[in-house]
Amino acid sequence: MNKPQVPDFLKNIRVVLARPSHPGNIGSAARAMKTMGLTRLYLVEPKSFPHEEANVLASGAVDVVENAVVVTSLAEALADVTVACALTSRRRELSTPLSTPRETAPELMARARDGEQVALVFGNETFGLSIEEVEQCNRLVTVPGNPDYFSLNLAMAVQVMTYELFSHVGVTVDYLKPEDRSATLAEVDSFCQHMDETFGALGLLEKRNGERLKRRMRTLFNRAGLQREEIDILRGFFRQSQRFADGTLSPRKKEQD
Amino acid sequence: MNKPQVPDFLKNIRVVLARPSHPGNIGSAARAMKTMGLTRLYLVEPKSFPHEEANVLASGAVDVVENAVVVTSLAEALADVTVACALTSRRRELSTPLSTPRETAPELMARARDGEQVALVFGNETFGLSIEEVEQCNRLVTVPGNPDYFSLNLAMAVQVMTYELFSHVGVTVDYLKPEDRSATLAEVDSFCQHMDETFGALGLLEKRNGERLKRRMRTLFNRAGLQREEIDILRGFFRQSQRFADGTLSPRKKEQD
Numbered sequence A, B: 001m002n003k004p005q006v007p008d009f010l011k012n013i014r015v016v017l018a019r020p021s022h023p024g025n026i027g028s029a030a031r032a033m034k035t036m037g038l039t040r041l042y043l044v045e046p047k048s049f050p051h052e053e054a055n056v057l058a059s060g061a062v063d064v065v066e067n068a069v070v071v072t073s074l075a076e077a078l079a080d081v082t083v084a085c086a087l088t089s090r091r092r093e094l095s096t097p098l099s100t101p102r103e104t105a106p107e108l109m110a111r112a113r114d115g116e117q118v119a120l121v122f123g124n125e126t127f128g129l130s131i132e133e134v135e136q137c138n139r140l141v142t143v144p145g146n147p148d149y150f151s152l153n154l155a156m157a158v159q160v161m162t163y164e165l166f167s168h169v170g171v172t173v174d175y176l177k178p179e180d181r182s183a184t185l186a187e188v189d190s191f192c193q194h195m196d197e198t199f200g201a202l203g204l205l206e207k208r209n210g211e212r213l214k215r216r217m218r219t220l221f222n223r224a225g226l227q228r229e230e231i232d233i234l235r236g237f238f239r240q241s242q243r244f245a246d247g248t249l250s251p252r253k254k255e256q257d
Helices: A008-012 A023-035 A052-066 A074-078 A101-113 A131-135 A154-166 A185-201 A210-223 A228-245 B008-012 B023-035 B052-066 B074-078 B101-113 B131-135 B154-166 B185-201 B210-223 B228-245
Strands: A013-018 A040-044 A069-071 A083-087 A118-122 A139-141 B013-018 B040-044 B069-071 B083-087 B118-122 B139-141
Touching: A008 A013, A008 A101, A013 A023, A013 A074, A013 A154, A023 A040, A023 A052, A023 A154, A040 A074, A069 A074, A074 A118, A083 A101, A101 A118, A101 A139, A101 A154, A118 A154, A154 B154, A185 A210, A185 A228, B008 B013, B008 B101, B013 B023, B013 B074, B013 B154, B023 B040, B023 B052, B023 B154, B040 B074, B069 B074, B074 B118, B083 B101, B083 B154, B101 B118, B101 B139, B101 B154, B118 B154, B185 B210, B185 B228
Parallel strands: A013 A040, A013 A118, A040 A069, A083 A118, A083 A139, B013 B040, B013 B118, B040 B069, B083 B118, B083 B139
Antiparallel strands: none
């Protein structure tokens, strides 16, 4: 299976970091974004930028850092945006809808697909988003977590939110699966008959519970999701044990330990 | 609304770090875990542990680091486990089922709820999991991401996987929502009548498009999800404008800028 492509409309989703203090976090956020197929980073009044540490922590995502748009106000970063999500974990006395990344993702993806500009807005590492910053957004998004210990740092929050969006893109991990082919029901059935026959040839079905034993084995292999190559290996094992059972092969000497 | 509780059965899910090199990553992983309600950390042959840097990066999750179980083999960490997920992003020539965190989470949660022990196994920062380590697990889990740039560091992978599990716990973010109450349809309807009446009193409905104008406004406020307090504020505004329109209040002098 070929590698899938990241869809082009993800360019309509931007990450906005409001007043980030540590350049390392800018780099980590860029890495998190690119891993999830996003590339457009806006920085509102970053304390130190450009900065070597941002590039170091960006790892292979230096391009995202280098193409970051630096602006002097959040309004500027959001000017052409229709939906801006304020990422916050504080209780806010605002009637802006509050939702989880999972609840919000389908709407954001649909808008980006339609060509609208969407923003994910993250606050300063220490203070989060100010009330004024939150009021410039039209969605509140909170990552669910342990109510007694919620400590998601900036880059982690970017990672979780962008992971959630990416999981709605439809790019699966199928291309990483081995090419091995699942056995059909007919192949499994024929395999089970071979197993029954082998069990019989080995004298395993002479007790009263023979039928039950066969049924248990059939259930096991039906459940296991057999691959064709695995059937080939097991059939080889069946044949070999039959050869010993019927005397075609003579007993082997025990191997020395 | 009261703070919800993290369910007790999450203690049946452990995070296993196989041969971690950097103590800082142990701390960051502990913080990520605790943020998502997990507490049980196993370390297989950590290079440097205990270590001050692990505690520093754990932030408020030092308890998770201090209670970590250090073992000398992966088998030891998995001895009482029924389902072990190997987190991997490489293509593996194994017919172990490969799935995403989202696909795997329901099964893991169901097993943990039933009292089975479940493990999430993460490899070394540089080399990932060895083939021998992967073979000791009975599930392969891959976080979906950009096929052309997939760079999820150890703690980020722990964060994404534990976020995914936590999102199936049923602990919502509702307790963070303000107590404000949504208006009923009857309240919105009565509010819209008040608005129509106000528009009429202000001479806004005398043109031919009066009906259309009222309908647009009604659609807007139906869509907006009005809160009761917002209705109160708007009704106050309507009353006040009517008072100016009917002469109950005399015109105010323009404020100086």
